[in-house]
Amino acid sequence: MKSRVIVVTGTPGTGKTSLCRYIVNRNKDWIHLDLGRFAAEANAITGYDYSLETGIVDMSILKKALRKHVSNSVEEGVRLLIDGHYAAEVSPAEYVNYCLVLRCRPDVLWRRLRSVKGYGEEKARRNVESEITDYCYLMAKLHFKRKRIVQLDTTGVSVGKTYIRFMECYREGFRCKGDVVDWVDFLLRNPGKMSFLFR
Ligand SMILES: Nc1ncnc2c1ncn2[C@@H]1O[C@H](COP(=O)(O)OP(=O)(O)OP(=O)(O)O)[C@@H](O)[C@H]1O
Numbered sequence: 001m002k003s004r005v006i007v008v009t010g011t012p013g014t015g016k017t018s019l020c021r022y023i024v025n026r027n028k029d030w031i032h033l034d035l036g037r038f039a040a041e042a043n044a045i046t047g048y049d050y051s052l053e054t055g056i057v058d059m060s061i062l063k064k065a066l067r068k069h070v071s072n073s074v075e076e077g078v079r080l081l082i083d084g085h086y087a088a089e090v091s092p093a094e095y096v097n098y099c100l101v102l103r104c105r106p107d108v109l110w111r112r113l114r115s116v117k118g119y120g121e122e123k124a125r126r127n128v129e130s131e132i133t134d135y136c137y138l139m140a141k142l143h144f145k146r147k148r149i150v151q152l153d154t155t156g157v158s159v160g161k162t163y164i165r166f167m168e169c170y171r172e173g174f175r176c177k178g179d180v181v182d183w184v185d186f187l188l189r190n191p192g193k194m195s196f197l198f199r
């Protein structure tokens with residue numbers, strides 16, 4: 001089997017882990033690497049940021065451990081999904097075949113982060129702002145210049161439907177069109193959906 005390394009990135013709450021779990025549950029030859037867990041196992045978490053309510057990751061420790069792990073996985077010929085909102089920044093680009101960026105409309109993402117994930121207001125707001133400014137997509141473009149990058153919008157879509165679209169893209173070698181989102185334009189057209197920004 002030909003090895004494949006796919007980075008699955010996107011703002012927290014866009015559904016990366018839900019999708020990756022769905023993929024590995026249905027395809028036994030795929031492996032899901034959750035970067036948060038991997039960073040903890042690699043002893044790359046060096047502290048805690050109380051304002052952001054998140055662990056502080058030593059990027060150089062993480063990058064080194066990840067490079068070794070990915071290189072071994074490629075030698076073993078596995079299909080690897082690297083899942084994390086900072087996956088584009090830390091994954092070894094030379095081993096990465098494709099990058100998937102999951103997206104979610106800001107007002108819907110706000111509700112997912114606040115109600116489902118239980119994020120505090122400040123943490124939820126910062127993450128939604130990252131989504132509005134395309135942060136993960138920009139990072140993917142920056143780090144995977146010559147790779148195929150596809151965005152999929154998960155707003156109002158089940159994980160199963162996103163899975164079907166992902167598999168179609170995968171079979172086409174990520175030559176599919178994916179979705180183009182413009183959340184600034186959406187918010188300008190729907191100012192009522194912006195209220196979470198002013199709480
Ligand atoms: N396609 C989807 N449609 C609707 N809801 C979804 C979808 N994908 C995920 N969700 C919901 O959004 C929540 C967040 O999903 P998930 O934990 O997979 O996000 P994540 O991108 O892995 O976030 P993090 O970066 O924090 O790990 C989940 O509780 C899930 O039920």
Ligand SMILES: [Mg+2]
Nearest residue numbers: 016017018083
């Ligand atoms: Mg996750």
